[in-house]
Amino acid sequence: MNLLASMKYLVALNEHRHFARAAEACHITQPALSNALRALEEEFGVVIVHRGRTFAGLTQEGEEVLSAAQRMLHEHMVLQQTLKSTEERPAGGLTIGAVPTAMPIAARFAAMLQARHPGILPVVLSLSSSELETRLGNLSVDLGLGYTERMDMCVGKLKAMPQYVEHYFLLRRAAVPHAVELQVGESVSWQAASQHPLCLLTPDMHNRTIVNAAFASVGCQVQAHIETNSILTMALSVVEGQVCSVMPGALVAAVRGYRELEALPLDSPQVRTPIGFMTHAQVRPSRAMAAAQAMAEDSVWLRHVATHSGLLIAP
Secondary structure, three states: OOHHHHHHHHHHHHHHOOHHHHHHHOOOOHHHHHHHHHHHHHHHOOOOEEEOOOEEEEOHHHHHHHHHHHHHHHHHHHHHHHHHOOOOOOOEEEEEEEOHHHHHHHHHHHHHHHHHOOOEEEEEEEOOHHHHHHHHHOOOOOEEEEEHHHHHHHOOOEEEEEEEEEOEEEEEEOOOOOOOOOEEOOOEEHHHHOOOOEEEEOOOOHHHHHHHHHHHHOOOOOOOOEEEOOHHHHHHHHHHOOOEEEEEHHHHHHOOOOOOEEEEEEEOOOOOEEEEEEEEOOOOOOHHHHHHHHHHOOHHHHHHHHHOOOOOOOO
């Protein structure tokens, strides 16, 4: 039995929750995957998988084996990068997850990291906050960019690197297109913003929870005219439709090229949300991860991110 391969199959089964899809993801047949998992059960002398007509989950012992498998695969990846690269020239994959409202910053970070270290291959994924926290916990995401205020839900598992404090804007079509690009106008209250038809993120997104709470604090209950889990849809709905949107500065910065739009800072109340990179606190970083952590704390990067987030004012 190839123990490392069998552990990989177990992790894939837990991710896909389906024997056939897990086998396809591992580029093997379903019988081969099933046989490898049975061999794993014989190796440890426990039942790992609840079996029925379909995948029915892992046993308690299976969850323990899964946790060990995730750590083993992580250490295998770390060892590969250690042997095939150096601290000065790191190489290897790095999976970065970000909540949708932080995706523009994650994209900028990945591009600048790859330019600084051409041997690193970043993979950038858009994930909800709960998905991001789960995948950081099971080591399928190396670095997450999201709401650090939620870290109390993952006590001891994650550590944070603060990046910026998010401010919020009402994005709307300008009465007359501006000469060059989107303009930032005078501030407007959340109560005034509630009077507009809005395109908002779906209720499962943490950003929507923040926005709803801000409206509720001034006695307003908003019914969105359009809901989406796509930041591109939010922006284009305003460009092409009759709706406005509530966006954090990082998203407004990403649509600066639309001169027919304007962004009004929202106040009364002032809503400020800390955003940071998060990593697993209990595993050692790979070469690529160590390089990413160093850049996340670099003053050049932090000045860059400050100009593309918050109130969109250069420091």
